[in-house]
Amino acid sequence: QLIRGPGTPQASIASISAASESEIRELARLPLEELKALARAAADRVHGNKVLLRGLIEVTNHCAMDCLYCGIRRSNTRAVRYRLSHEELAATIAAGRRAGFMTFVLQGGEDPALAGDGLLRLAETARTAAGPEAAITLSFGIRSRRQYEELKAAGADRYLMRFETADPELHRYLRNGLSLEQRLKALEDVRAAGLQLGSGFMTGLPGETGETLINNVLLAQRLGMEMGGVGPFIPHPETPLRDAAGGDLERAVRATALLRLALPACHIPATTAAGTIHPEGREQMLEAGANVLMPNITPVVHKKHYLLYPGKICIDESGFQCVGCLSVRVMGRGLRLSWERGDALPVVT
Ligand code: 5AD
Ligand code: FES
Numbered sequence: 001q002l003i004r005g006p007g008t009p010q011a012s013i014a015s016i017s018a019a020s021e022s023e024i025r026e027l028a029r030l031p032l033e034e035l036k037a038l039a040r041a042a043a044d045r046v047h048g049n050k051v052l053l054r055g056l057i058e059v060t061n062h063c064a065m066d067c068l069y070c071g072i073r074r075s076n077t078r079a080v081r082y083r084l085s086h087e088e089l090a091a092t093i094a095a096g097r098r099a100g101f102m103t104f105v106l107q108g109g110e111d112p113a114l115a116g117d118g119l120l121r122l123a124e125t126a127r128t129a130a131g132p133e134a135a136i137t138l139s140f141g142i143r144s145r146r147q148y149e150e151l152k153a154a155g156a157d158r159y160l161m162r163f164e165t166a167d168p169e170l171h172r173y174l175r176n177g178l179s180l181e182q183r184l185k186a187l188e189d190v191r192a193a194g195l196q197l198g199s200g201f202m203t204g205l206p207g208e209t210g211e212t213l214i215n216n217v218l219l220a221q222r223l224g225m226e227m228g229g230v231g232p233f234i235p236h237p238e239t240p241l242r243d244a245a246g247g248d249l250e251r252a253v254r255a256t257a258l259l260r261l262a263l264p265a266c267h268i269p270a271t272t273a274a275g276t277i278h279p280e281g282r283e284q285m286l287e288a289g290a291n292v293l294m295p296n297i298t299p300v301v302h303k304k305h306y307l308l309y310p311g312k313i314c315i316d317e318s319g320f321q322c323v324g325c326l327s328v329r330v331m332g333r334g335l336r337l338s339w340e341r342g343d344a345l346p347v348v349t
Contacts, residue, residue, distance in 0.1 A: 018044055024217055027261055028210070032250060039257035039289035046264045047291040049335045052342035054137070054269075054325075055101035055319060057092055058298040058306040059084050059122065063109025065141070066176040069205070071307045072109050078238050080305045083113060086125045089300060093129035096297050099320050102341040104130055105160065105294060107139040112232035114140060120150050127155030135341045137198070137227075142186040148193035158344075159190045160198035162229060165205055166219040167212050174205065176249075186300040187223060196344040198227030198267075200271050204247020204254045205233045208243035213255055223264040226344035228266045229290075230255045230285075231273030234309035238328030249278045253288045263346040267292050286333055292342070293326050 002242060004154050019027060027035055060083040061072045072079050084092070093104055106126060110112065114122065126136050138151060139160035148159065152332040163183050165171050168241055171180040191197050201216040220228055231248030252274050274281030284294065296303060298318030304315050327337050 016042060018221065018264055019258075020180075021218060022193050024221075024258055024262055025214060027258060028214055028254070032254060035236045035254060035257045036284075036288045039260040040287055042260055043268075044052040045288035045289050046345070050291065050338040050340070051270075051286065051326075051330050051335050052103070052267065052338050053101060053261075054105050054294045054338060054342075055093075055096040055099075055297040056104040056105045056106065056107060056294040057084070057089065057096075058296070058302065059089060059106050059140075060108035060111040060114065062111040062113065064112050065110050065117035068174045068176060069202070069233055069236070071309055073239060075330070076211060076236075076238045079307070080312050082302050082305050084299070084302065085112065086122070089122065089128040090125055092297060092299060092320045093126060093134075095320075097130060099297075099323065102133065102339055103135040103298070106138060107160070110141040117150075117291060119143070119147070120214040122152055123151050123156050124152040133341075135343065136301045137196075142182065143189075145189035145192060148189050149335065152193045152195050156195060158196035158198060158227065159193075160200075160227060160229070161190065161221060162200040162217075163187065163200070164201055165208065165212060165224075166201065166238045167208070167213040170205065170207050170212070173207070184223075186269060189348075196226050197223065198229065198230075199225045200224055200229035201255075202231055202233045202247065202273075203251045204311060206241060213258075214252070216255065217258045217262050220259055220266075225263070227265060228259055228263065228268050229271055230259060230268070231271040232272060232277050232281075234276060234311070236307070236309050246277065249274065249281055249284060252277075252281070253284045254291055255297060256285045256316070267342060267344070269294050272296065272313060273309065276309065276311050283329055283333060285317060285329065286335060293320035293330070293337070295326065 046129035135157045168180045232252040266292045270285035270290040272284035
């Protein structure tokens with residue numbers, strides 16, 4: 001029996017054991033529906049039927065990196081670049097607070113303008129606008145240990161940085177020379193700075209195998225990450241991977257379910273990328289144990305320019321409209337939206 005413990009939602013987390021490596025390998029061979037049911041049951045026991053809401057704000061699409069898969073890579077000269085002003089950011093967060101959001105996820109490329117103390121100033125603006133109660137999550141790639149510490153001191157609570165793939169060779173190739181080791185070192189620095197740690201990976205990357213998927217889940221577990229995002233790779237026409245096959249939904253949903261069973265306490269979003277490749281992609285991820293949704297509250301004028309991949313959903317809606325849409329979508333699955341902060345739970349491995 002993989003899942004132990006009383007059946008009450010939010011039961012003692014310690015009573016739910018994480019799947020071991022051999023169990024993960026076994027689970028990976030299950031038919032999709034069986035795997036999803038196990039993962040959803042684990043999510044129900046730890047997280048109940050709540051789906052945590054986070055307001056996503058895409059702060060800048062300038063990026064010094066040149067990842068082969070990414071639509072805002074430096075070499076994509078067709079990307080229309082933007083950067084929110086401090087005033088726009090503050091106004092977006094204030095509107096988010098009025099709507100009820102208690103977590104704001106600020107995401108951006110590795111924008112040279114945010115080097116030095118640029119990101120620090122942004123974190124301070126965010127903290128002021130959000131007030132002392134709401135959580136601030138940042139996602140701006142690799143920084144120094146010292147910078148993570150300063151961000152934490154400025155009021156950031158959490159940091160997200162996917163490792164993208166656990167395959168070192170594939171990582172180096174797709175990230176244009178950046179090693180997996182460098183990425184993992186940065187994740188260690190995030191943790192050492194006392195920030196809640198989020199990471200994750202893409203599924204269906206070119207050159208990926210079934211073993212890669214298992215290794216992604218095992219690496220996520222080793223990291224003990226408290227938040228974990230999984231999304232299918234979607235080829236962008238203005239990148240070197242334009243002709244690659246994208247990831248399919250089943251693989252992304254399987255990965256989500258395995259991640260849930262490997263890390264029962266982890267906050268796992270039903271991702272926009274999943275919703276982009278299939279109209280019910282996010283619902284499928286919720287059924288596979290995801291417990292977070294991240295409506296995109298970036299000002300609508302900028303939203304369409306943050307295109308990591310083509311076809312992104314909810315481009316013309318404000319994130320506040322999405323909340324209504326999402327509440328209907330989760331209700332159909334016996335779930336309900338929650339405005340709680342949703343801090344990291346102690347991770348049991
Ligand atoms: N398809 C799907 N996901 C992508 N990301 C970047 N480019 C793509 C793409 N083409 C993901 C990466 C990154 C996150 C913000 O978006 O995993 O960490
Ligand atoms: Fe954005 Fe449905 S979630 S429109």
